[in-house]
Amino acid sequence: MKQIYVATTNKGKVDEFKNMFSSLDIEMVSLMEAFDDVEDVEETGTTFEENAKLKAETYCKTYQVPVMADDSGLVVDALNGEPGVYSARYAGEAKNDDQNIIKLLNNLEGQSQRNAAFVSVIAYARPGKDTIVAEGRCEGEITEKRKGTEGFGYDPVFVPVGYIQTMAELGSEVKNQISHRKRALDEMLKQIRPLL
């Protein structure tokens, strides 16, 4: 079976990729589990695409295996697209989900326009070949209070369009069918299927 290495330091993303790959005829291998010396790649890009490529290409070059990496985040209309590429470190380099949510809700206090979208850009880097990129979005709204315990990141304050519960209440079964990451992966598979 074809193996693809997925590179992420985020446990929530690993679980989602494992779940989404489980029905495919491609084996997903966690790069961080396969190699014990994996160093963090600094996300110096200003777009999701730049950072996704940076992560995938750096690891592909180091380990000479095909690598997929996701760069993702929350884009809030009333905050001019913030936190965007800074979603993980919105409240500081410690990358604390709870602090990030507190900062987001504070910045949106009294704001009735709460439209937002989760965005995921997946880059697939292969040794000696051009990198392939795919994007997925999930539109929704930011709640006034956090609700639910599943998922990670901003899931407790994000209600997808067409639902009344947050991603953290809906849980992985629903999330992995409608999420930005699932849509990006579907887009990616359309492009790489013929190449596998």
Ligand SMILES: O=P(O)(O)OP(=O)(O)OP(=O)(O)OC[C@H]1O[C@@H](n2cnc3c(O)ncnc32)[C@H](O)[C@@H]1O
């Ligand atoms: O870079 P890697 O190692 O993959 O892990 P990371 O957590 O730093 O990942 P990103 O740089 O792509 O930052 C993504 C952040 O955006 C938020 N985010 C992304 N996808 C999300 C999702 O499905 N649900 C909730 N929040 C999400 C969350 O705060 C993430 O930490």
Ligand SMILES: [Mg+2]
């Ligand atoms: Mg990151």
